[in-house]
Amino acid sequence: MVRAGLTTERLIRAGAELADEVGFDQVTVSALARRFGVKVASLYSHLKSSQDLKTGIALFALEELADRVADAVAGRAGKDALAAFAAAYRDYAREHPGRYDAARLRLDPETAAASAGVRHAQMTRAILRGYDIAEPDQTHAVRMLGSVFHGYVSLEMSGGFSHTAVDPEQSWSWIVDSLDTLLRNRTTP
Amino acid sequence: MVRAGLTTERLIRAGAELADEVGFDQVTVSALARRFGVKVASLYSHLKSSQDLKTGIALFALEELADRVADAVAGRAGKDALAAFAAAYRDYAREHPGRYDAARLRLDPETAAASAGVRHAQMTRAILRGYDIAEPDQTHAVRMLGSVFHGYVSLEMSGGFSHTAVDPEQSWSWIVDSLDTLLRNRTTP
DNA sequence: GCGATTTGCCTAAGCCTGTTAGGCAAATCC
């Protein structure tokens, strides 16, 4: 009997692909075992549980998204950086809807603190350097940006914008523009 | 054998309560049957499927939230209305986290079109009447408000704001303030 | 190269959730 060559890494990667194909909530150890042509129980040498798999995919997605965003904002500042951040975020979600959903999984505090989620927050703060906003306004702004980006992407993904004929692309630009203006006016001397 | 008096209504209501207690994703026909002290199969006279139950809870929550928001914005305009809308939205999510999650369930287009989700969009548009924003900017603004409110509540619920000491209440006010300013500056003549 | 050890995947079995089919008794209708 030839071995399939399973590793935790490969399982999580395949789980991420599966998530994009069938939706994150349809990702199951059974489906993953089928995809590798092995029996379900075999995965338990590499995964502690189904929850463990999901958490793994979530961490993987957070990492990947953080990498993309970091790449996008590198060498940019101000509105440029804001737009690049926004685009990277939204593009990732559209390209990898399952992974994006995974990235939104509730993680327990320790796991979250050790995740790439921290980098996300740092990068958002980095964007704000171009706008001279001091604390505590800076934190307010970080939260607002996170909310808008996540909220928009989440609503768009769930089809919330399909009632109206207005192009979501236009709305996105309009919103990024508005946020830029807003942040420039919120500068603290 | 005395009958439990099940109805679709009661099941959905109990499902909503269950969602608030244990989380929307933990709502299952089995748990619901246990709560009523009946056998699982008995629920199938009142529900088509587990999915049906979840959809029912989602529609119920959308309705309830729309009622609350409608109540909050009645007789208000401009920033007042905006703040009331925002507060009603956030308060509902904090009071009924399970129902709020339910309200975010992906519905198929026909179901969504017949749901109270439509009222949500209308009310958001009503808020904008106080700001004189013409199409297509109005749609952009509707999408932005929806994104911020949903995004903020969603991030707050998942513990995304607990790393920083800054009071989420303060951030919320700051954001509502900012949105008001933004919308006033976006007025189309 | 070959025996000993480790590792990887397997079978088996138990539990939980979801779903359908068919039965019996309680409620309701005349």
Place this chain on the structure above:
DNA sequence: GGATTTGCCTAACAGGCTTAGGCAAATCGC
């Protein structure tokens, strides 16, 4: 009070999750 409807039941099956223990392939030490 008998006939009909309705409500909940038992039974059975299909997954999915998880643990325990086994056998064979890969790897290590010589």
